[in-house]
Amino acid sequence: xxxxxxxxxxxxxxxxxxxxxxxxxxxxxxxxxxxxxxxxxxxxxxxxxxxxxxxxxxxxxxxxxxxxxxxxxxxxxxxxxxxxxxxxxxxxxxxxxxxxxxxxxxxxxxxxx
Amino acid sequence: xxxxxxxxxxxxxxxxxxxxxxxxxxxxxxxxxxxxxxxxxxxxxxxxxxxxxxxxxxxxxxxxxxxxxxxxxxxxxxxxxxxxxxxxxxxxxxxxxxxxxxxxxxxxxxxxxxxxx
Numbered sequence: 446x447x448x449x450x451x452x453x454x455x456x457x458x459x460x461x462x463x464x465x466x467x468x469x470x471x472x473x474x475x476x477x478x479x480x481x482x483x484x485x486x487x488x489x490x491x492x493x494x495x496x497x498x499x500x501x502x503x504x505x506x507x508x509x510x511x512x513x514x515x516x517x518x519x520x521x522x523x524x525x526x527x528x529x530x531x532x533x534x535x536x537x538x539x540x541x542x543x544x545x546x547x548x549x550x551x552x553x554x555x556x557x558x
Numbered sequence: 559x560x561x562x563x564x565x566x567x568x569x570x571x572x573x574x575x576x577x578x579x580x581x582x583x584x585x586x587x588x589x590x591x592x593x594x595x596x597x598x599x600x601x602x603x604x605x606x607x608x609x610x611x612x613x614x615x616x617x618x619x620x621x622x623x624x625x626x627x628x629x630x631x632x633x634x635x636x637x638x639x640x641x642x643x644x645x646x647x648x649x650x651x652x653x654x655x656x657x658x659x660x661x662x663x664x665x666x667x668x669x670x671x672x673x674x675x
Contacts, residue, residue: 448674457566458587476662478663478664486668486669487562487564487649487666487668487669487675488601488651488666489666490663490664490665490666493663505624533601535601537662539662543593543614544604544606544608544613544614545591545596545606545614545616546590546601546664547595547599547603548593548600549600550599551600551601552601
């Protein structure tokens with residue numbers, strides 16, 4: 446079955462880059478997602494990548510995928526205090542017919558002014 | 559921008575009571591989901607729904623749970639006899655597509671915090 450792991454906490458200074466890491470276990474055809482959860486709020490989809498890609502960039506966000514190591518990262522350039530939130534990595538394995546997302550535990554990003 | 563909306567935002571109920579959590583998915587989406595997040599734990603999949611039937615469910619989704627799409631817009635989760643351990647944030651989500659190709663990304667609502675006392 447799928448398992449997604451993340452480190453629990455990351456602290457950076459405003460203006461620095463943040464890199465949030467995630468490992469996943471399934472090597473099948475997979476979509477990998479990053480969601481952001483602000484305090485008391487829902488899950489906001491930030492970006493996603495399919496497992497046939499190595500990288501995807503969307504404004505300040507860069508997703509890197511290392512398929513060999515099953516490692517996914519989310520880089521936030523020029524981190525702002527408004528980026529403080531919990532970031533969830535999630536996986537959807539496509540070739541099993543499943544529709545469920547498997548989430549990691551979330552990484553709490555704290556941005557120091 | 560279209561969004562998934564959930565009501566109520568917070569529900570307190572006594573153990574053993576029935577609760578219904580409501581969701582309005584994005585209007586052109588065809589796949590609907592419920593997830594839950596117990597405080598301090600991972601977001602867990604409960605059930606997916608397509609074409610007016612359950613397409614997938616997890617072990618958590620036992621006989622105490624049911625889902626329904628009573629009309630063209632609402633999608634509900636019912637818990638028949640709530641237990642203390644059902645206390646969690648319940649998220650509804652929807653997507654255009656389900657398993658393959660583009661447009662499979664799920665958009666989540668703000669969640670309903672269920673507290674069972």
